[in-house]
Amino acid sequence: MTxxxxxxxxxxxxAPLRALTRLSGSDLAERLHxxxxxxxxxYHGARVGTQAIKAGVGAVNKRAASDPTRLSxxxxxxxxxxxxxxxxxxxxxxMRRFAGEVLQTAARAADDAASPxxxxxxxxxxxxxxxxxxxxxxxxxxxxxxxxxxxxxAEELSRGDMGLALAILAPVAVVHAIVEWxxxxxxxxxxxxFLGDHFTGAALALLEPRPLFDPMTPRTGxxxxxxxxxxxxxxxxxxxxxxxxxxxxxxxxxxKGVGVRLFVVERDTPGLSVVPEPSMGLRGAGLGHLRFExxxxxxxxxxxxxxxxxxxxxxxxxxxxxxxxxxxxxxTSQSVLDYVVPYVNSxxxxxxxxxxxxxxxxxxxxxxIEVEGMRLLVHRAASLVEQGKPATRAASLxxxxxxxxxxxxxxxxxQLLGGHGFIKEHPVxxxxxxxxxxxxxxxxxxx
Amino acid sequence: xxxxxxxxRFRGLVEQAHGIAVNVFRPISRKYDLAEHEYPKxxxxxAAIIDGVNDGGGAASASQLQKDDKSSSEEASGSATKNGGxxxxxxxxxxxxxxxxxxxxxxxxxxxxxxxxxxxxTPEQKAKYGKRWISMAITEPNAGSxxxxxxxxxxxxxxxxxxxxxKIFVTAGARSDAVVVWATLDASLGRSAIKSFLVPKxxxxxxxxxxxxxxxxxxxxxxxxxxEDCRVPKENILGSAEIDTSKSFAGAMKTFDNxxxxxxxxxxxxxxxxxxxxxxxxxxxxxxxxxxxxxxLGSHAEAELCRLEAEVxxxxxLTLKSxxxxxxxxxxxxxxxxxxxxxxxxxxxxxxxxxxxxxAAAYAETDLLxxxxxxxxxxxxxxxxxxxQLLVVARRLLGKSSGELR
Numbered sequence: 010m011t012x013x014x015x016x017x018x019x020x021x022x023x024a025p026l027r028a029l030t031r032l033s034g035s036d037l038a039e040r041l042h043x044x045x046x047x048x049x050x051x052y053h054g055a056r057v058g059t060q061a062i063k064a065g066v067g068a069v070n071k072r073a074a075s076d077p078t079r080l081s082x083x084x085x086x087x088x089x090x091x092x093x094x095x096x097x098x099x100x101x102x103x104m105r106r107f108a109g110e111v112l113q114t115a116a117r118a119a120d121d122a123a124s125p126x127x128x129x130x131x132x133x134x135x136x137x138x139x140x141x142x143x144x145x146x147x148x149x150x151x152x153x154x155x156x157x158x159x160x161x162x163a164e165e166l167s168r169g170d171m172g173l174a175l176a177i178l179a180p181v182a183v184v185h186a187i188v189e190w191x192x193x194x195x196x197x198x199x200x201x202x203f204l205g206d207h208f209t210g211a212a213l214a215l216l217e218p219r220p221l222f223d224p225m226t227p228r229t230g231x232x233x234x235x236x237x238x239x240x241x242x243x244x245x246x247x248x249x250x251x252x253x254x255x256x257x258x259x260x261x262x263x264x265k266g267v268g269v270r271l272f273v274v275e276r277d278t279p280g281l282s283v284v285p286e287p288s289m290g291l292r293g294a295g296l297g298h299l300r301f302e303x304x305x306x307x308x309x310x311x312x313x314x315x316x317x318x319x320x321x322x323x324x325x326x327x328x329x330x331x332x333x334x335x336x337x338x339x340x341t342s343q344s345v346l347d348y349v350v351p352y353v354n355s356x357x358x359x360x361x362x363x364x365x366x367x368x369x370x371x372x373x374x375x376x377x378i379e380v381e382g383m384r385l386l387v388h389r390a391a392s393l394v395e396q397g398k399p400a401t402r403a404a405s406l407x408x409x410x411x412x413x414x415x416x417x418x419x420x421x422x423x424q425l426l427g428g429h430g431f432i433k434e435h436p437v438x439x440x441x442x443x444x445x446x447x448x449x450x451x452x453x454x455x456x
Numbered sequence: 457x458x459x460x461x462x463x464x465r466f467r468g469l470v471e472q473a474h475g476i477a478v479n480v481f482r483p484i485s486r487k488y489d490l491a492e493h494e495y496p497k498x499x500x501x502x503a504a505i506i507d508g509v510n511d512g513g514g515a516a517s518a519s520q521l522q523k524d525d526k527s528s529s530e531e532a533s534g535s536a537t538k539n540g541g542x543x544x545x546x547x548x549x550x551x552x553x554x555x556x557x558x559x560x561x562x563x564x565x566x567x568x569x570x571x572x573x574x575x576x577x578t579p580e581q582k583a584k585y586g587k588r589w590i591s592m593a594i595t596e597p598n599a600g601s602x603x604x605x606x607x608x609x610x611x612x613x614x615x616x617x618x619x620x621x622x623k624i625f626v627t628a629g630a631r632s633d634a635v636v637v638w639a640t641l642d643a644s645l646g647r648s649a650i651k652s653f654l655v656p657k658x659x660x661x662x663x664x665x666x667x668x669x670x671x672x673x674x675x676x677x678x679x680x681x682x683x684e685d686c687r688v689p690k691e692n693i694l695g696s697a698e699i700d701t702s703k704s705f706a707g708a709m710k711t712f713d714n715x716x717x718x719x720x721x722x723x724x725x726x727x728x729x730x731x732x733x734x735x736x737x738x739x740x741x742x743x744x745x746x747x748x749x750x751x752x753l754g755s756h757a758e759a760e761l762c763r764l765e766a767e768v769x770x771x772x773x774l775t776l777k778s779x780x781x782x783x784x785x786x787x788x789x790x791x792x793x794x795x796x797x798x799x800x801x802x803x804x805x806x807x808x809x810x811x812x813x814x815x816a817a818a819y820a821e822t823d824l825l826x827x828x829x830x831x832x833x834x835x836x837x838x839x840x841x842x843x844x845q846l847l848v849v850a851r852r853l854l855g856k857s858s859g860e861l862r
Contacts, residue, residue, distance in 0.1 A: 086457055087464035089780055090537040094457055157458045223750045327749060354854055367843075370850035370861050377853055378794045382770035385777060389460035396459070405748045410766040 112169025167340025172293025215452025252297020412448025477555025553725030629679025
């Protein structure tokens, strides 16, 4: 470990740096060419450490406990530009390799088991995604709001498997929400567990099992508990990722006279029951059902605090979650395209490749056009969020389009393989099931 | 850095184009739809203004853009992305066609032939024809999408080309000052023998045979031209007279990489006009509430309108992307075809659906919705049909030749 002025980097930058240091030396990093991004994050970590030395050790802790640290909006160049930054390109390439080598391989087993494998989650933890979402002052490596980067990450992971991507991104979404809306005390109490050596499960629970669910008006409610001075939660949440192993749930609940708020609920809270909820698809995410029957949490479980300065806006949560869902849809849809192209070129019928027929070739062309269209809508919404501009309409358009086109692509993917598409020898049937989730889910992921 | 908003430097241009759409096009839109073949003289003033701004062809205010490019590239040492003439053109075209696509197609001196001369003309040709209105004649009675099959012939006799054939569907064929005519030097040599020729009006043997009556874009004239031993000077060929069989059709087709995003932009403009008008009508009727986040909680009409709006935005972004690529010299023929395919079909679907959603009042000539639904159809046909665009995209994706995927 590098020593500087008597301090080890380990002591200064803490756990995330430790995890990244370990990653950069690991075989996995070598295999996935993750060394460069890991080094970059290490550099950031070292920079934080050095700054801490300059400011006097403990400067990080000198902030008043009540002052939260937020990520700032990024300043746009004012130009129309589809060029990712160098960091985004690096991130995209790393995630793509990880998706190709780890997630694609693990997808079938996770789908069968309706649960992600522990080692997959541990390896994913090594990617440092949580650290990217946490500001430097709180021990992470983030500086600006990075919704486009988050969308790129979600897309690439989803090219491996949408269910596993959801599992991997579930705690990252919780981290984002805490950074965005938590009080200073909540940030300091809750964030470190996600920056440790090991994967920590957590999930953002918004969706409820009702037809035409409106995320703006959840029926789960939080009422004041006069006896304890805390809150009692009533209601249910559906299709919550990582339900089997999440230690912490961030639960959207209506507070009468106030509006929707997020509550931090530990899994062993009395009055909360968690049961598995295996579904049509996204089985690799380990989906579960939460039932709150007077589940009691303390006063400071209300994210952002009970005061009038609580900046939480459920609309923003819905918008940014939908952008991430759009990105997941784009990733799996791209997988469909990448899979059917070689298939229709090699499948022979009536003496020639079936791709020589317009009915087949045009279906493939349409998939390509719609995937690109979805991607542009998602990136536009994400870039607006990143720049602190109103993004509700853009996010809604992205969700709308992804819900209809991604499902069509999932269906066409199976159709192009015919009977072969219907059996589990090929992944298209799983993509078909996973893509039906787009347009249904709310919450869970965040961009 | 990824950003898909209208660039700051083009906001003025977009506003200007929108102003023309609102103040010049919309007030006379129905008039020239009803008075087909009557020349929209109101456009003369507009053309003069554009000439003034333009000073040399290409996008509106292109000279200003070139100046801007120079200064910004000096600042950014070349690595920064470029927002140039292609993006400016599609952005302003979207606005103009939000006003009226038929009128946008018949702005004097803004013909497809002008674009061809600007792209491949010699300095002499540009000097002589740059300020004139030039149309483009490709299609023949027996050669539409298959433009390699054209039979109009050109042969050199002394210092003159002698052209023979029939051209149809020539936009601005009657109103233009000159026509770029595609003709073959040798029909047996296929695509590589096809060349284009500048044929000024008044050339001996050139005749405007008739004007078509159309489903839509009636403000724009569509002519049939006859070339009977039509003679033009030897120097009126565009590009080289050599027949290079190795180059096949690429040269001639390259024009499309720049023009397809423009036609896609026309479709985006018409489609946006329709969804905006439909929302206005439905809101007045209190049939939509404007809940962006959960359209399904409202009426079916509201959900459908939101779906259409998303489709229109996809078409717009694909179009901007293809133009942005052209500005940055990234090969864009697949993306241009994607944009044209998507925008063409979206425009037709959206305008027709908006008429359906708004009912009788939108079907009657008292509203422009019915007109836009008629105007829309051509945008999925000219400059390459939907099916041709899909062939371009599919061949590239699947690695197929035009012989394998026909």
